[in-house]
Amino acid sequence: MDPLDRITESSLKFAQASRKAWANGDDEICNEMLSTHVNFLIDELMGFIPKETRKCKVCHCTELHPCPEGCYWVGAELCSSCA
Ligand SMILES: [Zn+2]
Ligand SMILES: [Zn+2]
Numbered sequence: 001m002d003p004l005d006r007i008t009e010s011s012l013k014f015a016q017a018s019r020k021a022w023a024n025g026d027d028e029i030c031n032e033m034l035s036t037h038v039n040f041l042i043d044e045l046m047g048f049i050p051k052e053t054r055k056c057k058v059c060h061c062t063e064l065h066p067c068p069e070g071c072y073w074v075g076a077e078l079c080s081s082c083a
Contacts, residue, residue, distance in 0.1 A: 007044050010037065042076050058082035 001009075014037040021030045046054065054063055056079040061067045071079040 003044055003047055007041065010040055046076050056082055 014033060018030050018033050018037075021033065054073070055061070055077065056071075057077040059067060059079065059082050061071060061079055061081070067079060067081040069081065071081040074080050074083040
């Protein structure tokens with residue numbers, strides 16, 4: 001599926017579900033859904049950023065210049081060496 005379609009679909013689902021939870025007064029569920037959705041969005045959006053500009057915020061390694069021992073992404077801006 002196209003990433004944009006995935007984002008749209010997930011956002012619609014989230015909007016419906018959170019509205020329902022909100023109406024029921026389930027603040028906690030609502031917050032939880034929000035953070036799950038935000039994480040999903042960050043992951044998806046990171047896919048749009050050219051690989052060479054993604055950078056670890058701790059050691060500043062990149063996809064093209066990873067840490068000497070090798071690393072992978074564990075967060076939007078965090079590599080496995082610094083996790
Ligand atoms: Zn790092
Ligand atoms: Zn690294």
